[in-house]
Amino acid sequence: MTSDVPSTVHEPELPEFADPMLLQWLTSLGLGVEYVRGEGNTLFFVDEDGSERAVLDFAGGYGALVLGHNHPDVVAAVRAFLDAGTPTLAQGSRQPAASALAALLNSVVQRELGTKEPYFSVFSNSGAESVEVALKHAEFDRVAKVQVILEEIAGHVVAAADAVRAGDAKVADSARAALGIDAAPDEPGNGTGNGTGNGDGVADGERLVDAVQRENARRSARPPLFLALEGSFHGKLIGSVQLTHNAGYRTPFAALAAPARFVPFDRPEALGEVFEQERGTLLDVVVESGEVRLVERGFPVLGAFVCEAIQGEGGIRALPRGAAREIQRLCADADCPVVVDEIQSGMGRTGAFLASSLVGLRADYYTLAKSLGGGIAKTAVTLIRGSRYRPEFELVHTSTFAKDTFSSTVALRTLEVLEAGDGRAYRLARQWGERLTEVFDELRAAFPDVVKDVRGTGLMLGLEFHDQSGAAVAAIREAARAGTFGYLVSGYLLRAHRIRTFPTASAVNTLRFEPSILLTEGEVQQLEGALRELCTVLREGDGRAFLGP
Structure with missing residues (x-):
């Protein structure tokens, strides 16, 4: 598959002062992409000819996007908040949004634990x-x-x-x-x-x-x-x-x-x-x-x-x-x-x-x-x-920004969306988690020499690869020995399949998959096809396909 993912972010006129070393490293792996829009499980970047391109996001903000990018109900709550001119910071006063959020959190936790203790x-x-x-x-x-x-x-x-x-x-x-x-x-x-x-x-x-x-x-x-x-x-x-x-x-x-x-x-x-x-x-x-x-x-x-x-x-x-x-x-x-x-x-x-x-x-x-x-x-x-x-x-223990009205309003609406429909969001997380686990288990069965383990629950899943420190391809072998193999895999998936994910920080042979509950069957199938190609490339030691042009 020919990649249209840009190899670098937009070059600033001035030197980079926000994590310059990290940005340089991400760019070297093909991960230094500037995303301009997000919706559901999809991120968008603008390619070199000015066209908007979609990337399927399975990193999910490291677990921060259970409702996906820019969920319409949450966005509506943000707009209503701003349109009303509600103050974000009015410390030392009543905070009804934070109080309502705390009450709902208490109610949900009591229900889940089966307790009356607050x-x-x-x-x-x-x-x-x-x-x-x-x-x-x-x-x-x-x-x-x-x-x-x-x-x-x-x-x-x-x-x-x-x-x-x-x-x-x-x-x-x-x-x-x-x-x-x-x-x-x-x-x-x-x-x-x-x-x-x-x-x-x-x-x-x-x-x-x-x-x-x-x-x-x-x-x-x-x-x-x-x-x-x-x-x-x-x-x-x-x-x-x-x-x-x-x-x-x-x-x-x-x-x-x-x-x-x-x-x-x-x-x-x-x-x-x-x-x-x-x-x-x-x-x-x-x-x-x-x-x-x-x-x-x-x-x-x-x-x-x-x-x-x-x-x-x-x-x-x-x-x-x-x-x-x-x-x-x-x-x-x-x-x-x-x-x-x-x-x-x-x-x-x-x-x-x-x-x-x-x-x-x-x-x-x-x-x-x-x-x-x-x-x-x-x-x-x-x-x-x-x-x-x-x-x-x-x-x-106090904080200037903690309990601010804006974040409390957004969090309250988020929790209300999760609880709506008698907890429909929780059911979706279970259902899509089972579907993804089925795909990963089939992948492990088909490529036991490549996939070592499948772990996790719901939409917090990990796919662990066997150690590649003995791989025939020098770049793969060296990345495995340096502890960066998972990031190299992430770069391949983004470049070749427009799928975004990352390894876990302390177990770098494990890729994380944490999409939102808005997952679709088409997105699952796109991921499955990409992972099958990845496993085939690793099994066959196809360095050209893995590393790209």
């Missing part, structure tokens, strides 16, 4: 930021719980010290040894001794208070422990990048925040092992039989366990139901909050509003973004379970 919304501006909100709130909650324990211990220590000062108790030798308190000589003649031969009661009481406070301050200052699954991707901000397993994204910024522990994807029971290893204790005191003794008291050190229902950048890997059940049990036993990242998998893409509901995983925090903005607005939300929610967090 979920409160904290809005933000991007998926990574919604993860940061979850981490911050979880830490805010943990610190508050630790403070309550410290205050209780402080009361016990003061009471014990008073007993020592009054001569009603002495500090046990074991406590002295543990705290490093030296025994003062007894001075019964000066009115300060306790007559026990155990030193100066006043001094001992003060030493006890000081030593316990210092030791507990040291212990309670340890950073929280956040956990995630191997293969995870939760963003690239300071906190969220620590939970992103790909070391290339994480390592340069490891010193900026507390590191996470990663649990093997196929061994969720390892969570229990980590919980046991990382137990935290504080020192408390009891007065028994006239002696002040130390006792250890547990305190929360676990920030949260964070996971995706379907790992997006990790290669479209769905969390098995058994693993979800084990995660739920272990986290509940350890009182470790569960954060489920539904940024890419949520909003109906898998055939349910929350992909995690399909495997029975219930979260304390849900993060949503991408499709929440209807393909037009940039918005995100963190949904917090009522039993975890702390209203005081509203005073310490």
Whole structure:
């Protein structure tokens, strides 16, 4: 097939200052195309003779376009908003659009989970930021719980010290040894001794208070422990990048925040092992039989366990139901909050509003973004379970643009479209997901030497290719060894078939397919034909066809 996809974007008169290196790399792969219009699953570019050409978009804004490009109902809501002259930014006032959106989100989540417990919304501006909100709130909650324990211990220590000062108790030798308190000589003649031969009661009481406070301050200052699954991707901000397993994204910024522990994807029971290893204790005191003794008291050190229902950048890997059940049990036993990242998998893409509901995983925090903005607005939300929610967090976490009227209006209309027709959008996601899976399974059966695996749920699917590092064609072999094979495949599909998709970021032999629910049979057949040609080209080692002129 002769390509009419332009090999470069329109050359600017001035040097490029927006991601110039990335743009140069995309252009070298044949992906640096300027799209001028979008509708449904189709993007349009203008070729060299000025004609508009269509490209079938299966990348779907990395999962942000469950309703496609410029859905008419969402566009109508945008136009009505602008025509009305509604202010976008009126902070410090009532926000009816955000309130209505939060109420509908709560209703949908309660229905999906089969619960009456509320979920409160904290809005933000991007998926990574919604993860940061979850981490911050979880830490805010943990610190508050630790403070309550410290205050209780402080009361016990003061009471014990008073007993020592009054001569009603002495500090046990074991406590002295543990705290490093030296025994003062007894001075019964000066009115300060306790007559026990155990030193100066006043001094001992003060030493006890000081030593316990210092030791507990040291212990309670340890950073929280956040956990995630191997293969995870939760963003690239300071906190969220620590939970992103790909070391290339994480390592340069490891010193900026507390590191996470990663649990093997196929061994969720390892969570229990980590919980046991990382137990935290504080020192408390009891007065028994006239002696002040130390006792250890547990305190929360676990920030949260964070996971995706379907790992997006990790290669479209769905969390098995058994693993979800084990995660739920272990986290509940350890009182470790569960954060489920539904940024890419949520909003109906898998055939349910929350992909995690399909495997029975219930979260304390849900993060949503991408499709929440209807393909037009940039918005995100963190949904917090009522039993975890702390209203005081509203005073310490705010944002200029979060909860703005424009994005809230767009998100509200998007959610209404998804819910319309008794959830027709969810049914379409399931139906088209099954159709695409059928195509991919047939492709794998026909080309078992080329296609390694088919994964995913609904309209969040991955097609994994076998390693091509031993390919006869030098360019394919070198790309595979450099970790860019998937992007080379994407360039081929765009150039030869006008189909747009990309590999997943941390599993680059896996192509993602995340179209909208507006998919048609004709679009499925176009994709099927293109993938069959691709597999034939790879099987036959046809470098000329694969790389183009």
